[in-house]
Amino acid sequence: MQSKQPLELFRDRFPVGARDVLGPLHDLYTYVDGRFLRGDQAVVSVWEHSYLYGDGVFEGIRAYNGRIFKLDEHLERLLESAKSLDLTVPLSKKELAEVVLTTFAVNRLQEGHMRLSVTRGVGTMGLNPRNSKAPSVVAMAYPFAPLMGDKAIRMLTSTVRRRRCDSVDAKIKSANYLENILAKIQSNKSQYDDALMLDHNGYVAEATAMNIFARHKDIWSTPTTVACLDGVTRRVVIGILESFGSAVAVRNISLHELYNADEVFCTGTGAEIVPVQSVDGRSIGDAAPGPVTEMVIKKYRELTREGVAIPELVPAR
């Protein structure tokens, strides 16, 4: 039997290249450790500990109309997540802001989403972080429609619980989302739009990548951050509801209470404000976006006009 060239081993089993999957996104510039790389050049090492062990942190950030919304809040959370993982971020907050703004600018994106990652970096095998000597910073900006579309969603309660704070605290936005991915798989398999995750005491925690709010008569509630991300959008929305004169209770919410809410919506940078139509087949309110939810969506859109302006890049002479 004639042996194949090692470089061609089973090549035909991997027919799909990055360009096929990414389409035009493939040509965007990505910031990788001090350089802007394009297309096939924008890759990280297979020895990167975030790839090998999920050892890193990230943020999802949005730009609207030439401005980055809540940039400082996202960078603050990134630095806090990194601190918990004892991950030394090689750039200051000001420098990270410059990376975010410039990455949108070089791609001429006025609107879009960014994934900003700080990872443990390249290291020899073994999970000890000491094996990695230089953390890495990657910023990817791209056009991105609201994650869940613009319709009210149907949620399924997952059997996969959100992490306890004595595990990886849910407030750490780490590069390891396996619980949330397992929950998402459950909702996919059962043809729901997203999964609802509970905490270890059985209270509502959050959706797979969104926080959650519920209204009972005049009172809005949202879970404490014991088992969910301290969402930037969550904080903005608490402010919006309070500006409407509504009380917002940050408390434990049971499934029974959620099923019997008058309105429920989810929040997130990627998804924005998402009305919830039903939870585990129980209709919420009239199974259509509630009146206050509509008002929150409108106000949120207005607020997203505020932010840090993306600079215009002047070509170097």
Ligand SMILES: Cc1ncc(COP(=O)(O)O)c(C=O)c1O
């Ligand atoms: C698990 C989880 N919860 C909540 C959110 C919403 O957070 P934010 O509003 O800061 O985007 C996200 C965002 O990605 C998330 O991943």
